[in-house]
Amino acid sequence: MNQINRWRAFTLLAVSFFMTIVDLTIVNVALPTIGRSLHFSASNLQWVVTAYGIAFGGLLMLGGRAADLLGRRRVFMVGLGTFTAASLAAALATTDSFLIAMRAVQGIGAAIVLPAALSIVMNMFGEGAERNKALGIWGALGAGGATFGAIAGGLFTRFAGWEYIFFLNVPIGVVVLILVPRVVPESRIETARRRYDPFGAGSVTGGLVLLVYAISNAPKVGWDSTRTVALLAASAALLVAFLVIESRVQAPLVPLRIFRLKTLAGANAVSFLLGASFFAYIFIGTLYMQQVLGYSALRTGITWLTASVTSVAFAGLAQALVTRVSAKLVMAFGMTLIGAGVLWTMQVPVHGSYWADLAGPFFITGIGTAFAFILVSIAALAGVAEHEAGLASGLLNTTQQLGGAIGVAVASTVAAAHTGTLLHHGHAEPAALTGGFHWAFIVLGLIGLAAVPITFALVRQRELDLAVAATALTTTPAPAPEEPEPATDIARG
Structure with missing residues (x-):
């Protein structure tokens, strides 16, 4: 496959990846409008976000396994077709329950698209300059997708209607599906026997769905009610079953031995708390701005640019610091700032202002x-063998998405109660809503700060330093064309 065709194929794959990332945030600023239009209750509105996140995170690893064994292009097209139709x-x-169900199906499609697309990219580009360049663009799209989603959600909701945040995916998905067979090559892992571990995927996803459902409904039916206790017990049983399955099947979805790497285990724990605190912060912050301050969807999207642009602006400094000071301290400092920033927000009044x-x-x-x-992205690959890098990357995405879904559920429950x-x-x-959001901000801030002691307890400085050094080697600007080009912002993808 020549260079021009590789980059054409990469463009189609990158567009599809960008769509799945945008859908993580494009809904947030439209939530109050959707809630009014489809008559959502306060406790059910969070499922528009949570249903997507749980399906996405819970099936991500299975989607990657299926792509490797059945054919990456074929599985990619199935996932994109599912995502587009949903x-x-x-x-x-026209009803809240139907929208929630379709958001879950969207998440299933995204869980198939993302690992299949990235596997094709890794297969098309050999190690070196071209792959680093492709991954650099991929990472930048991942980082930019969240910002674009917030702005696009506000624009479509304001000038066209909330429905168009979903209609947007349809023509793009159809065009990509038509072009993929002509441009993207097929590839798969040749093996004598295909093993997928569907029971592992089903148990962990079912356990997480029951957990979120129990947390969401507990304020209405009571934490000590038979219903809540039964749901929590069933959730725990399924999650324990997942651990048992993964320890016994020949081809586990998540080989538990990988958690013997303390830094990897710590990075994924921090990743979960990062998703739970920051993604839920966007959710609750959006509700405060629209339900209390009366911001429009467009104004809300523009307001979130403060965090997005600041993050992009400081990304270069973060990459520079990890090679000059303790990488472990940089990670802990980042989580401290997130926790502190969220806790600072608990002082917002009923008649607040942006500045x-x-x-x-x-x-x-x-x-x-x-x-x-x-730093979390670097730490998640510390000490991982090259042939397990895909597993480690998928695990990181999974913990982050699941953290976000559960964080939204917990924050919504606290605020509503x-x-x-x-x-x-x-x-x-307005005063009651603000008071509820204050408690949600407190919980989310503490979740973010909880990652700091975990960082110091589990992350090994030597392993992290080696990973940082390896990353620095691949992100140093090349003095000659044949040397690797910079792969900036890979970590944000």
Whole structure:
């Protein structure tokens, strides 16, 4: 495959990857509008985000396994077709339950698309300058997708309607599906026997869905109710079953032996808490701005640019610092800033303003994400053998997405419960909502700060230093064309 054709194929794959990342954030600023249109309850609205995140994170590893064994292009097209069809159905949704179901199907499609697309890219480009360049662009698209999603969500909701945040995917998906067979090569791992571990994938996804459902409904039915206790017990049983399955099957979805690497285990624990704190912060912050301050969807999207642009601006400094000071300290510093920024937001009043109450916290959390995302991504590959790098990368994406889904569920539950209590005691609705959001910010800030002691307890400085050194070698600008080119911002992808 010549260079021109490789880059044509890469363009199609990158567009598809960009769509799945955009869908993580494009919904956030439209949530209040969607809630009013489809008559969502306060506790159910978070499922528009959570259903996508759980399906995405829970099936990501299985999607990668299927792509390697069945054919990467074939599986990619199945995933993109699923994602595109679910997007069309979501745009046409007339009930809250149907939209939630279609968001889950979108997540399944994204879980198939992402690992298949990245596997094709890794297979098309050999190690060296071209692969580093491709991965650099891939990482930049991952980082830019979140920002684009916030802005696009605001624009479409304001000028066209919330349905168009889903309609947007349809023509793009159809065009890519038509072009892929002509441009993208097929590849797979040749093996005598194909093993997928569907029971592992089913048990972990089912356990997580039950966990989030139990947490979300507990404020209404009671934490000590038979229903809540039964759901939590069933969730625990499925998650234990997952661990048992993974320890006994021949080809486990997640080989548990990989967690013997302390730095990798620590990085994934931090990744989970990073997703739980920051992604849920965007969710709760959006609700505060629209439900309390009365911001439009467009204004909300533009407001989040403070954090996004700050993160991009400080990414270069973060990459420079990891080679000059303790990488472990940089990771802990990033998570400290995220936790502190989220806790700072708990002081927002009913009649808040952007410059007085939001700009500072958004700026601090933006800097924190620049440090945290990059170091977590490096640490997740520390000490990992080359043939298991794909497994380690997939595991990192999985913990981050699942963290985000569970964080949104927990924050929504805390906010709804406290808001209900305040309304019951006679507080006005704006004051009650603000009080509920205050408690959610406290919980999310503490979740972010919990990553700091985990960093010091599990991450091994020597392993992380070796990983940083290896990353520095591949990201140093090349003095000659045949040397590797910089692969900047790979960590954010």
